[in-house]
Amino acid sequence: MCGIFGVFGHPEAANITYLGLHALQHRGQESAGIVVSDGDHLRPVRKMGLVADAFTRDELAGLPGHMAIGHVRYSTSGESALKNAQPFSVEYVHGAIAVAHNGNLVNASDLRRKLEMDGSIFQTTSDSEVLIHLIARARELETEHRIVTALKQVEGAYSLLFLTEHKLIAMRDPMGFRPLAIGRLKDAFVFASESCAFDLLEAELIREVEPGEVVIVDAKGLRTYRPFSPEPTRFCVFEHVYFARPDSMIDGRSVYRVREALGRRLAKEHPVDADIVVPVPDSGTAAAIGFARQADIPYEMGLIRSHYVGRTFIEPQQSIRHFGVKLKLNAVKEILNGKRVVVVDDSLVRGTTSRKIVKMLRDAGAREVHLRISSPPTTHPCFYGIDTPTRSELIASSHSPEEIARYVTCDSIGYLSVEGMMEAVRAAAPGDGAERRHCDACFTGKYPIEFRPGTISSLKRVVN
Numbered sequence: 039m040c041g042i043f044g045v046f047g048h049p050e051a052a053n054i055t056y057l058g059l060h061a062l063q064h065r066g067q068e069s070a071g072i073v074v075s076d077g078d079h080l081r082p083v084r085k086m087g088l089v090a091d092a093f094t095r096d097e098l099a100g101l102p103g104h105m106a107i108g109h110v111r112y113s114t115s116g117e118s119a120l121k122n123a124q125p126f127s128v129e130y131v132h133g134a135i136a137v138a139h140n141g142n143l144v145n146a147s148d149l150r151r152k153l154e155m156d157g158s159i160f161q162t163t164s165d166s167e168v169l170i171h172l173i174a175r176a177r178e179l180e181t182e183h184r185i186v187t188a189l190k191q192v193e194g195a196y197s198l199l200f201l202t203e204h205k206l207i208a209m210r211d212p213m214g215f216r217p218l219a220i221g222r223l224k225d226a227f228v229f230a231s232e233s234c235a236f237d238l239l240e241a242e243l244i245r246e247v248e249p250g251e252v253v254i255v256d257a258k259g260l261r262t263y264r265p266f267s268p269e270p271t272r273f274c275v276f277e278h279v280y281f282a283r284p285d286s287m288i289d290g291r292s293v294y295r296v297r298e299a300l301g302r303r304l305a306k307e308h309p310v311d312a313d314i315v316v317p318v319p320d321s322g323t324a325a326a327i328g329f330a331r332q333a334d335i336p337y338e339m340g341l342i343r344s345h346y347v348g349r350t351f352i353e354p355q356q357s358i359r360h361f362g363v364k365l366k367l368n369a370v371k372e373i374l375n376g377k378r379v380v381v382v383d384d385s386l387v388r389g390t391t392s393r394k395i396v397k398m399l400r401d402a403g404a405r406e407v408h409l410r411i412s413s414p415p416t417t418h419p420c421f422y423g424i425d426t427p428t429r430s431e432l433i434a435s436s437h438s439p440e441e442i443a444r445y446v447t448c449d450s451i452g453y454l455s456v457e458g459m460m461e462a463v464r465a466a467a468p469g470d471g472a473e474r475r476h477c478d479a480c481f482t483g484k485y486p487i488e489f490r491p492g493t494i495s496s497l498k499r500v501v502n
């Protein structure tokens with residue numbers, strides 16, 4: 039869960055990257071970083087915290103250059119600490135190189151152990167540093183060839199941006215788990231995890247970087263090649279369900295349209311007599327709109343979200359119970375009192391949020407509460423870059439929907455089926471048939487990359 043941004047050929051590369059990262063803030067709130075090249079040197083600034091707080095005007099002014107890459111981080115591997123903030127940048131025998139990574143390398147611990155046995159010294163605990171070591175050991179002359187040699191040893195999910203003194207290199211893993219798009223901003227090329235970053239900059243979305251494609255931009259222009267043997271694509275379906283911004287185009291389709299279609303399909307699979315449809319904002323909003331339209335039930339904003347809840351919060355001494363969700367959401371009593379309510383959220387992970395929301399709706403006077411989830415039960419952890427807890431904490435891995443309904447105290451529960459989800463995703467990009475496949479391992483346990491138990495030492499507990 040990270041966002042990456044890059045620009046080549048713009049006199050204000052640092053400022054452009056700052057804005058691009060701001061649009062990608064939802065993909066990571068732990069740390070933010072920018073590395074700029076002026077053609078001779080790379081200059082990095084990395085900070086903990088949000089983009090708007092991390093960089094001062096003076097710091098950005100102190101980053102001259104016409105090419106840059108940036109990163110916002112939400113750790114799925116390695117602890118949350120400044121040393122793990124990206125982009126990483128190093129000096130090595132071929133000059134300077136920086137990397138920004140979105141994804142998760144599943145064999146990183148194995149590779150790291152081997153490199154350490156061979157004398158490598160690591161400065162961070164993040165899996166992305168392994169890449170830099172592998173690149174430094176590669177013998178090829180051109181940076182892009184060294185990068186490919188390194189990546190052929192790596193298994194997992196990666197959308198990557200590299201910056202050297204003279205080049206920007208963008209690539210996606212052969213299965214294309216995580217998004218990455220190319221845009222044009224006047225004479226400059228821009229790269230971003232999601233197209234919403236281009237909208238902010240008034241840049242034009244050209245296309246997505248294809249799975250397995252390497253894109254190189256330097257003084258000679260943009261060129262591209264495909265050094266990996268082709269694999270069936272496996273774009274992450276959870277990007278559509280929850281993670282990406284609804285105003286983005288990813289995977290050739292509008293995230294908003296996908297979510298609306300998920301909600302419509304959910305209404306067909308789990309209809310219910312009710313007075314109003316209420317989203318859990320913001321994650322359930324577009325699906326709730328689809329549900330309400332399909333079911334022909336009025337849509338109401340029965341829950342209001344505070345947009346000022348940070349990740350860290352100091353609990354006052356005075357004990358007021360149930361702080362967590364109340365701080366973020368409040369129920370509108372006038373809307374809910376006496377009503378039969380369908381409440382729609384995108385996913386149910388441990389069930390603690392839903393339980394609190396159901397109580398909040400009942401306390402506000404809801405007569406019935408019917409929970410509808412616009413994805414299937416989350417039964418398996420993700421090893422490809424989405425932060426999910428271990429299996430034992432995923433309530434659906436050991437409980438039936440009926441048991442979950444009892445736990446969250448709702449009158450009924452309905453999850454979207456796997457087939458329903460995939461049909462909704464396909465319907466949002468008609469003509470984009472069976473050749474485009476998705477990773478749905480968190481819902482099915484069908485992991486597209488085999489992994490050997492024990493190699494996933496990097497999996498950590500969810501932090502939110």
Ligand code: AMP
Nearest residue numbers: 321385386387388389390391392425502
């Ligand atoms: P839980 O209380 O664990 O069931 O949390 C479910 C809520 O967390 C839903 O509202 C989701 O939108 C949200 N959610 C789902 N996956 C994630 C994730 N990987 N990181 C943060 N929030 C998530």
